[in-house]
Amino acid sequence: MTEMKKQGYFGPFGGMFIPEILRTTFDELIEHYQKARQDPSFWAEYESLMSSYSCRPTPITFAGNLTEYFKGAKIFIKREDLNHTGAHKANNVIGQGLLVKRMGKTRVIAETGAGQHGVATATMAAKFGLKCRIYMGAEDVERQRPNVFWMEKLGAEVVAVTDGTQTLKDAINEAFRDWATNMDDTHYVLGTASGPHPYPEMVSWFQSIIGKEARAQMLKNESKLPERVFACVGGGSNAMGIFSGFFDDKSVELVGVEAGGKGLETGQHSVRLTSSDARIGVGHGYKSYFLQDEDGQMRDTYSIAAGLDYVGVSPILAHLRDSGRVRFESAVDKEVIEALELTIKKEGIIPALESSHAFAGAFREVSGMKKDEIVLINMSGRGDKDIFTIAEAFQDKKWKEYIIQKGEKYHA
Amino acid sequence: MLEESIRQQRQSKPILLMTHLVLGFPSFEENMKAIDAMSDAGVELVELQIPFTEPVADGPVILKANSDSIKNGTKVKECFAFASEVAQKFPGIQFLLMTYYNIVFTNGQGDFISKAKKSGVKGFIIPDLPPEEGESWLKDCEDHRLENIFIFTPMNTSERLKAIASYAKGFVYCVGRRGVTGSKTSFDENIAKQISRYRSVTRLPLAVGFGVREKADVEFLRDKADIAVIGSKLIDLQINEGTSAIRDFLRTLR
Numbered sequence: 001m002t003e004m005k006k007q008g009y010f011g012p013f014g015g016m017f018i019p020e021i022l023r024t025t026f027d028e029l030i031e032h033y034q035k036a037r038q039d040p041s042f043w044a045e046y047e048s049l050m051s052s053y054s055c056r057p058t059p060i061t062f063a064g065n066l067t068e069y070f071k072g073a074k075i076f077i078k079r080e081d082l083n084h085t086g087a088h089k090a091n092n093v094i095g096q097g098l099l100v101k102r103m104g105k106t107r108v109i110a111e112t113g114a115g116q117h118g119v120a121t122a123t124m125a126a127k128f129g130l131k132c133r134i135y136m137g138a139e140d141v142e143r144q145r146p147n148v149f150w151m152e153k154l155g156a157e158v159v160a161v162t163d164g165t166q167t168l169k170d171a172i173n174e175a176f177r178d179w180a181t182n183m184d185d186t187h188y189v190l191g192t193a194s195g196p197h198p199y200p201e202m203v204s205w206f207q208s209i210i211g212k213e214a215r216a217q218m219l220k221n222e223s224k225l226p227e228r229v230f231a232c233v234g235g236g237s238n239a240m241g242i243f244s245g246f247f248d249d250k251s252v253e254l255v256g257v258e259a260g261g262k263g264l265e266t267g268q269h270s271v272r273l274t275s276s277d278a279r280i281g282v283g284h285g286y287k288s289y290f291l292q293d294e295d296g297q298m299r300d301t302y303s304i305a306a307g308l309d310y311v312g313v314s315p316i317l318a319h320l321r322d323s324g325r326v327r328f329e330s331a332v333d334k335e336v337i338e339a340l341e342l343t344i345k346k347e348g349i350i351p352a353l354e355s356s357h358a359f360a361g362a363f364r365e366v367s368g369m370k371k372d373e374i375v376l377i378n379m380s381g382r383g384d385k386d387i388f389t390i391a392e393a394f395q396d397k398k399w400k401e402y403i404i405q406k407g408e409k410y411h412a
Numbered sequence: 413m414l415e416e417s418i419r420q421q422r423q424s425k426p427i428l429l430m431t432h433l434v435l436g437f438p439s440f441e442e443n444m445k446a447i448d449a450m451s452d453a454g455v456e457l458v459e460l461q462i463p464f465t466e467p468v469a470d471g472p473v474i475l476k477a478n479s480d481s482i483k484n485g486t487k488v489k490e491c492f493a494f495a496s497e498v499a500q501k502f503p504g505i506q507f508l509l510m511t512y513y514n515i516v517f518t519n520g521q522g523d524f525i526s527k528a529k530k531s532g533v534k535g536f537i538i539p540d541l542p543p544e545e546g547e548s549w550l551k552d553c554e555d556h557r558l559e560n561i562f563i564f565t566p567m568n569t570s571e572r573l574k575a576i577a578s579y580a581k582g583f584v585y586c587v588g589r590r591g592v593t594g595s596k597t598s599f600d601e602n603i604a605k606q607i608s609r610y611r612s613v614t615r616l617p618l619a620v621g622f623g624v625r626e627k628a629d630v631e632f633l634r635d636k637a638d639i640a641v642i643g644s645k646l647i648d649l650q651i652n653e654g655t656s657a658i659r660d661f662l663r664t665l666r
Contacts, residue, residue, distance in 0.1 A: 002575035006544040017513055017540045019469040021565040021587060023572060163472075164465060164479050173468045180469070181591035183567070282514045283466050285540070295488045296518030298465040 008197020008286075011322060013315035016196040017285045022176070025183040030198050032103050037205065042102075046095055050209065053127070054084040054094065057213040060221065060376070065346040066363075073227065073369035075362065076376045077349065078214045078242060087352065087381030088210060088238045089120040093189055095206030097124040100187045107131040107182065110189040111175045113140055113168035114306030114389075115147025116381065117191035122156035124189075132156040135174045137167035140306065146388060165300055169311050172284050192235025193314040196285030200316050204240040211245020214376060226376040227369065228253045232357035233328070234270070234307050236314030238380035243326060253327065256317060257361035259303035260330035268302040272313040273321050273328040280318075288315040304333040304393055305353035307381075331360035337393055339363050340383065352381035353393060414506060414534050414559050414582035418617045418638060421456055426634045429665060430457035430619055432510065432643035434477035436486030437463070438650070440494055445655040446646070451502045453662030457619075457639065459537060460498075462491045462511035469539040471592040473644040488519055492527045499532030508561065510537040516549070525552045535559035535582050543579045550579065561585050561619075564610045573613045583617040583639065586610050588624075593644050597623025599632040607636045630665045640665075 007030070008014045018026060036042040050056040059082070063075040080088040093110075100108060108130050112118030118134040125132035134151050138160040141148055151158050164170040172195075179188045193203040218225055229246055231239035233256040246252040261269030264277075272278040272289040281290040283298060291299045291311045303309040320326040331339070336353065339360035344350050351359055355378070362377050369375065383390050391399040421428055431450050433443055450458060463481040467474065491509075499507050509528055516524045516538065528536070535558050541549065546560065553560045559582035564573055566589060577584070586607065588597045597603065603620075610618055620633050621641030630640045642665075649657045 001578045004542075004544045004575055004579075006547075015545055016542065017545055018542065019539050020542060020563040020576075021469075021567055021590060023542065023565075024567045024569060163475055169466065173466055176468045177471070177592045183590070279518065281518050282512075282540070284468070287517075290514075292514070292518060294518070296464070296515045297482055 008201065010200070010316045010319035012280075013286070013288050013318040014197060014200060015287050017282050017287070018196050019180060021180045022183065025179065026196065028103065029187075032099055033198050033202050036099055036102065042098065046098055046206075047209070049094060049098070050091065054090045055082050056209065057217070058082045060214060060217045061349070063347050066343065069342075069346060070363065070366045072367040072371065073373040073375045074371070075366060076218070076226065076374060078210060078376060078378045080210060080238065080378060080380050081351065081355070081382030085116070085120045085123050086385050087116050087120070088207060088241060089117050089191065089381070091209055091241065092191065092203050092206045092237060093117070093120040093124040096187070096189045097128050097130075100130065101128060103187060105185055105187045107133070107186040108189050109133045109135065109175050109178050109186055110191060111135050111168060111171040112191065113137070113171070113309060114386075115140070115144040115151065116307060118151050118156070118158070119147050119154070121189045121191075122151040122154035125156060126154045133178065134158045135161050135171040135178070137165070137171050138162045139166040140168070140171075144306070168309065169284070169298060176285075191237070193237040193240045193316060194235045194284065194286060194288070194312055200286065200314050203237050204244060204316060207237050207241025208244045210238070210241035210378065211243060214242055215245040218374070218376065222374060224374065225249055225252050226374040227251070228255055228362070228365070229376045229378070230255045230257060230358040230362040231378040232256075232305075232308060232354050232380060233258050233273070233313065233317060234310050234354060235312070236317045238378055240314060240316060242378040243320075247325070254325065255361060256326050256328045257357045258328060258330040259305055259308035259357060260332035261302045261304070263332050264330070269330070270301040270303045270309050271330045272311070273318065274330055283312055286312070286315050288312050288318045304336060305357065306389070307352070307354040308357065329361050331357045335360045340390070341394070349379070350383040351379050352383045352386060353389065355380045356383070413557070415616060417506065418583055422617070422638055427630060427637065427666065428456040428639045429454070429630075429662065430459065430621070430639050430641045431455050431646055431662070432459040432461060432641065433646065434461045434463055434474060434481055435491045435494060436481035436484055437477040437647075438480070439484065440490065442650070442655055443494065444498070446650060446658055447498050447502060447505070449655060449659035450662060451505055452659055455505060455662060457506045457508065459508050459510040459643070460491070460495055460533070462488060462509060462515050464512040464515055466514075467512060469592055471644060473647050474593050477647050488515060492531050495528075495531040495533050507533045508535045508537055509533050513538050513541045513545070521549060521552055525556050525558065529556045529558060533558070535561055537561045537585060539563065543576060563587060566590065566606045570609070570613070573610065577614040577616075580614060580616055583619050584610065584614055585641070586618050586620045586637070587622045588620055589622060591622070593622055597629075599629050604636060627665050
């Protein structure tokens with residue numbers, strides 16, 4: 001028998017559980033990715049483009065008022081919200097865009113849940129002159145009209161996926177199906193550090209720019225590393241991005257915060273790494289923890305933050321959980337909204353609902369820490385552009401009146 | 413074993429038929445009627461697909477059948493019970509289980525394979541389990557004398573085809589074109605070329621599927637392949653014209 005080696009494992013997690021039709025396409029992608037990784041000019045081009053197109057390096061902001069409020073460790077915020085398109089997603093799509101250019105492909109496809117990754121991909125496609133199609137669960141298309149509007153304005157075709165639960169996981173499957181037909185000219189810009197090899201590793205590499213900057217910035221500004229780093233965890237890309245800067249610093253505790261939704265006991269959550277509703281399985285081409293039933297059918301997940309509402313989680317994070325290098329917590333919707341409100345009031349900073357999970361996780365612990373200690377929170381995205389979602393999360397009465405009024409005007 | 417029985421049947425038949433259905437769609441009762449029809453039409457092999465929420469290699473028709481079946485409450489346990497029943501009732505048909513790897517993995521690989529063995533199925537088609545990821549599974553298959561069917565695709569390099577062939581047993585499932593299950597394939601010189609490329613790397617019987625929808629397609633495959641696979645077309649028929657249409661359609665194929 002010809003020896004066929006498995007690739008892309010992190011402990012028992014990861015791998016490439018892909019239909020055979022996509023094998024050659026994946027082999028090509030792996031080859032180009034590895035070449036890019038070994039080529040210093042690729043990263044230099046990436047950093048240069050990110051600085052002129054996406055405001056990198058993003059700053060670290062000292063949250064003085066929050067620090068005073070909690071009377072514990074000093075709170076610092078890594079400002080991924082200041083990226084172009086408003087979130088860390090830009091790091092990944094621009095990186096993959098440069099790779100697409102090297103591969104000579106002319107069309108990109110992507111999945112999107114809330115629409116952030118879709119908007120980021122459509123933006124990249126516009127800049128690089130690529131054809132673009134975004135797969136989005138029909139339910140999400142309904143809920144996220146503003147993002148759909150921008151994707152279409154940016155020249156992308158948005159396809160509403162009506163299969164299965166009509167959400168992110170179904171959009172991922174549909175993107176793979178498109179790719180299985182159109183691989184010759186098409187690259188699939190997967191949005192997170194999950195999926196088959198090389199995506200977990202490759203997306204984490206592009207996102208590692210967050211952690212590299214953050215570590216250097218902490219040393220430069222504070223002359224020390226943080227004691228704890230917090231990041232929210234959906235698929236896992238922003239967490240991998242910031243954590244990877246500190247993997248070798250054993251003194252730095254890394255904390256991932258998952259979406260507790262309406263509470264673990266309700267079953268309506270997206271907690272893969274610290275809940276008994278999840279078990280190891282294989283989905284979307286990789287092995288990791290998945291929210292699934294005892295038969296192996298994937299469950300419906302829930303989060304107030306669409307970007308965290310996903311059945312699986314990065315195989316690299318699953319491994320880091322089992323090895324103990326990263327501690328995982330979860331935050332429920334209610335405390336997430338409280339953390340968001342507090343951050344807006346105290347700092348004039350509006351985190352996305354996703355990022356607010358990291359804030360909630362940090363706020364829980366920060367009072368119990370010493371005053372000379374430091375907590376670093378990765379603010380993966382900004383919330384102000386998701387005004388519809390956040391206004392609804394706040395159940396804002398005046399906003400509702402405004403929308404009704406606006407609706408009546410359009411209706412007339 | 414599969415290979416021998418396929419060879420034997422091929423001595424008297426120019427081409428064999430393999431059909432497919434999604435268990436629990438539209439119901440196990442209808443599945444039973446469909447298999448009855450397949451048996452009447454002389455079908456030699458049947459793929460029983462255990463539904464999965466994420467059928468990434470399947471096109472819209474089979475995809476919808478998967479999700480409808482799960483919505484109906486289909487459980488893996490019932491699928492095994494059904495497989496046992498039909499394997500006993502239709503000894504002239506060789507049954508294979510088709511599903512995605514998570515169903516095997518989450519139900520416990522060892523458990524899954526002993527249940528499969530007990531049910532009387534002959535092997536498996538698991539489209540998201542390439543040889544690289546299948547080491548322990550292939551060992552289990554060997555221990556239970558069951559066969560895992562591998563897949564050739566037009567995108568594979570010759571080197572890759574040879575490597576897959578070195579793992580293949582029973583027969584090889586050959587995909588005629590890019591894409592997922594269901595949509596139309598034009599059976600032309602291109603496909604013929606692909607099949608001869610597949611033929612050059614293995615002596616195992618070849619089954620050709622993805623887009624076989626009419627008599628002309630099956631005729632085209634005579635002398636080129638050993639088995640024609642009919643999948644989505646039958647589900648289309650069942651939805652639009654009922655189970656009896658399956659019998660009539662299959663009878664016209666050869």
